[in-house]
Each structure stands twice: as C-alpha cells, then as structure tokens.
Amino acid sequence: MRFTSFSIAAAALMALAACAPPGQSQSSESNATGPIKIANVNAQSGQLSSLGQWEHKGVKLAIDEANKAGGVNGRQIQLDLFDSQGDPTIGTNVARKISSEGYVAMLGTAESAVTLAMAPILKDAKIPNITSGQSPKLAELKSPFLFLNAPTSVTFDETLAKYLVDDKGLKNIALISNNGAYGAGEHDAFLASLKSRNVTPSADEVVTPDQKDFNANLAKIREQDPEVLFIGAEEVQSGLIAKQARELGLKAVFAGGAPLGTDVYATTAGLENAEGTVVSSPYLSNDASEEIKAFAAKYKAAYNEDARMHVAKAYDGASILIEALKQTNGEGGQKLADAIRGVKRAGLLGNYNYDANGVGIHETKIGLVKDGKVVPETAS
Template sequence: MHVKHLTSALTLVATAALLTACGQKEEAAAPAATPAPAVASEPVVKIGHVAPMSGAIAHLGKDNEYGARMAIEELNAAGVTIDGKKVKLELLAEDDAADPKQGTAVAQKLADAKVAGVIGHLNSGTTIPASKVYSDAGIPQISPSATNPKYTRQGFKTTFRVVADDVHLGSTLGKYAVETLKVKNVAVIDDRTAYGQGVADEFSKAAEAAGAKIVAKEFTTDKATDFNAILTSIKGKKPDVVFFGGMDAVAGPMLKQMKSLGIKAKFMGGDGACTAEMPKLAGDAIGEEQVFCAEAGGVEGEAKVGMDKFRADFKAKFNADVKLYAPYVYDATKVLVAAMVKANSSDPAKYLPVLAATTDYKGVTGPISFDEKGDIKNGALTLYTYKGGERTQLAVIR
C-alpha cells in the first residue's frame, strides 16, 4: 500500500475509535430515560339519538337533539361512574329526515356502532320500523315523542316512551271538543303518517262517542302545501271544528288557507301541531283562542319550577326557545343513564331489566315510571290555546 494511503486509513480508524469512545462515555453519563406513565382514558359509552335534522320539521329535530346534548353535557360535567369506573358519554346523532326507510338505515348504523341505547326517533312513522332493528340488536330505545300505540304493542322488550300515546291524547281532545268547546259537527284531516292517522282516528272515536257528528274525513300528506280542494269541500259541510292529525309545518299553512277561504271553524290538533312555532307558521290565522291542541306530558304546581328552570337553561345554552319535545328527550337520556348506573353496567342486556323497572324517576317533565309494555304510567296531557301570538296553557289532565 502506498504510504499516503496507509496514513489516511490509519487516520480514519483512529477517528472512528475516538467517536465510539466519546459515545460510550456519553451513554454512561446520561441516565436512562424514564418512560412517561400511560394516561388511562375513560371508557366511552355511546348513546344514539335520531330525529329529522333535514326536511319540513327539522326545527323539531334540532330541538330534540339539543335536549339530548344538554343532558349528555350535564352528565359528563357532573361525572358518571358505572361499576366503579368513571365513564365518558358520547352522543351519536343521526338524521332520519322523518322517512321510514332512512329511519331503519340509521337504526342499523347505530346498532353496528354498538351504541348502549337510543333516544328516538321523533316520528311514529320512523320510530316503529326502527324499533325492530333495535329489538333484534337488544338495544334499549326510548322515544320522547312517538305517540302511535303500535310502537309499544309489538311485543318488544326494548321499547319505551316518556309521553302519553294517541289513545290518551286523541280521546282527551275529542271529549274536550264536545264537552268544553260544545262543538257538534266535526271535520277531520290527517297526513297519512302513522302519527297523523293514529291521533285523528282516536279523536274521531272520542268525539263521536261524546255526541259529535263527523261531517267530513279528508287526508293530505306530510309534505303538502296546497289544501284548497279539501278545505273547499269541508267548508260546504259547515263544521264547528277542523281537527288535523299531523305536524306544525303542515298545520300552519293549512290555517292560513282556512282563513283565506273564510272557514270560521275552530282548529284542533295533537302535539305535533302544538308548538311554539305555530304562530310563525300560521301568521295572523292563528287568531285568538281559535286554535286548541294538546301536548303529551305536563307539569303544574311545584314541578313547574323545574320545567321553568330547564327552559331558562336551554335558552341560555342554545340561544333558542324550547320548541316542543326537548324536555322529554332530556329526561329520556337521563333515565337511560340512571338505569346503567343502577345496574353497574352499560351492557344493554344487563341494564335493560333495570330500565324497565324504573319507578318514579324525577324528571323535569314529571315522574317517570314504565308499565309492562314500556309506556309511561299516568302520562299527563297539557291542553293549550293561542292568545296574543303565544301558546297559552289551559289545563293539565292525567
């Protein structure tokens, strides 16, 4: 090897040895790194919520979702412990657009996501088909607003509701129309949905039983905007009252068209048409004590203090007034979680029997207990009219 090359090779070897020695010295001097302690994350309990977040009654769907979010956020802030472990509640909110097919699709999506329970749906027409999906998956479902009796009469162990059904609601309105408003001739319109037909049929039966005559029966759809043909037909029958089974998005425009046609009859509806939005949707056609309706649920006396606080807190949190069902969604969510806590488990199979045995849970909507079908016991109704553009309470009936 050439001397020059030999010298270069020796220099490289010496340099490498020096670097190795320095590295070993630094390793010896530096203390071993201590691994950071693992942060134990809180177990997550997923709760589903479904309502129409798009379409004509999206304002009611958003109202429902707000009720669920308010309950979940309050529970997380207070801390929920299940079987000795603090858990985090997570809301999975879905839109069924008030469409039965979309309702079953999102129900399956929530079942696949392994939610511990479901609050919803809003409409009877989506709640009933979706309930089969939840039943097959063994997932408890509490509807805050579906009033069609069929929902809890299918033999499923997973179905519950925190409002009175159409039998109670429709029959109470039918009796009120005859006995208090003294009507004799009645026209009935429904929107062909499970809810609309159900409440209209119960109203008709009760009104007839109380002595009224049904002079007209008509139907429309839950997406209709033109009612002139059926209203013109009804006008010729000279009814004392027109009862509509359907939601406020249809009821409001219907009232406007009744006024433009000169129909002087009073207007009645179930809880779907008994909202704070009705004066906006109907305009001056809302009249003064011209519209009468009933909402499933109701509080009075000392219990009203809790409801008033809920409404104030809701307004402060979302900068929006309660439209209709938010308090029932709020209670349903808290009842569901209370059953998990009491059962020491969020496993549906383990807490479902505890949920079914709920007795006198103190909700903002009143005491909640379930019967053998999952219906609320002693469900109250609140009768309302509209005065000065505001919904005004008339009476609470149990």
C-alpha cells in the same frame, strides 16, 4: 334520483356484508371499564333535520350535565351522533351499526317511521331504545326494548275529545287530516275517541301531506258550519289549513295535537287566525311550571335559542336512561331495559311511569293559543 338510490343500495349492501352476524355477544361485556357508549340517532340532514337537531341538543344537554356531575358511578358517557336523514332505510343500517359496535342504548329518532324500522334489529340485539316518536304503532309493537319519551296520539286525542265533547259540550265537529304517518294516526285516534262518545263528525276530509290548496276541502266543511275543526297535520300544513279556513269565513274553533302549539303553526296561520286554537300536548310552553322555566333558561344559556317540546322530551328521555344506567352500573341488555321500565320520574313532560308497551306518559294537558303562544287552559 337514481344515483342516490344506487348509493343507498350500495351502502346497505356494504353494511350488510360488514356485520352479517350482528355482534350482540361482544356488546355487553367488551367494555366494562371505559366510557359507556350511547348512540343518538336523528335526522341531521334533509327535510326533517330541524327536528333532529333539536332532539340532539336536548339529549346532549342531559348527557353533558351527567358527565360533569361525575358520569355513571364514575364512568363517563360517550354520546355518538348518527344521521338517520329521517329515512327508514338508513335507519336500519344505523341500527345494525350500533348493535355491532358495543353501544348499550340508543336515543332517538324523532320519526316514528324510522324508529319502527329500527325496532326489530335493536330488539334482537337487546339494545334499549328511548324514542321521540309518538305513533300508536310504536306501542303496538310491544317490544320490551322500545320506550317512548312522550304519550302516543291516542292519549293526545283522547284528552282533546274529553275536553271538547265532555267539558265543552261541542258536538258538531269536522275533521281534516293528511294521510301521512302522523296525520293518519291523529285521524284514527281522534275518530275513535269521538266514536266512544257517540259523536259522528259532520265532515271528514283527508288531504295529501304535500297539499297546499284546501279551498275545495274547506268549502265542503263550511257547508256543515262546524263548531270545531280538528286538524291532524304537521306544523306548516296545519297553519295553512287554519289560514285558508278563516279566509273562507269558517268560524269553527281549531283543535289538534302538539303541532298546533308551535310558533311555526301560529305564524303560518297568522296570529289572528290561530287565536283560540285548542291544543292537546304534554308540554304547553316554556313557562308552564317552575321546573320547565329552569330548564328553558338552562337550554337558552347553552344554545342561545328557545326550548320547545322536542328538546324537552329528548332531555327527559336521556335523563331516564342515565338514571337507569346508574342502577345497572353501566350494564346494558335486558337488565337496562328492566331498569328503564322501573324508573319513576317527574319529568318536563309529566310523570313517567312505563307500562308493558313502553309508554311512559299517560296524560296530556289542554292549552289555548293566545297571541301565538300557548297558555294552559285552567277551567278544566
């Protein structure tokens, strides 16, 4: 471990020395004719690499299409991939690198923590960034150069609370969430949505992101016999919680954000246990609409694997950037940021309409898990 931290520190020092004054002056005017340079920053190695690889495939699909169709007003787009390893420290190094090497925009990362670390540097360098992160903290930054390609947790959980409490009249709700960046965001957002409806959760258990055995937490929840169990955790942990909850005889309906709509969740929990889970997500399945069906077919043809939300939102983000670039004629900086803010697009995840905080999508949909697949809930 010590050796890796040494090398990271050394790399950081070298990166600092190499570009002590971030060369923002040369970035916008140096190449007005060559290809337009766009950076895709995502984890390509380490624990979060599957996420990063999906994101990259989605971005690449959109860029390749645009290039085939003639690029941006005749200029090709050059897409370069940088590995953030899902690590904020490495992310800041990459941010300095791309700000000194003439990139006009950045797509990624899939991790809110990495994007948060990179945002101040990109803001100073006036490089617009369309991220796949969805932490409310990203919107709280109010950076004019940071845009989200998905709703924040606040939107996910507000939609969910509206469905459960207002539409279904369920009041006995228990919470279990982890205290990692994603879980804590989910916990706070859902709790706030419940509070605004005068609902107090009957149990509120917090676990660690690494925890595997939830017997103690779930036994406490079982004593309250809740109608709904809100799960605020990543895919695998959500699945383990659902499985162990059913083993303990908990009858509650499971509810949560996008992770609960994945096959990883359903198979980890066991299809039988995942049945009926309520999911709040802007992208419910690969056949939710004609546009999504067409996209999923295109994706399958290109990569021979099934599309998913991470791919779709990366594709949406890249498409928005391309549209904005066409308007600025390839120019970056403030102009590009304004252009992105002005893009109105009916994307795969919904209708993009950016507000001052960089949030483009303001609603999610409710789906139910059936046989491990999410089907749109039509009743509401």
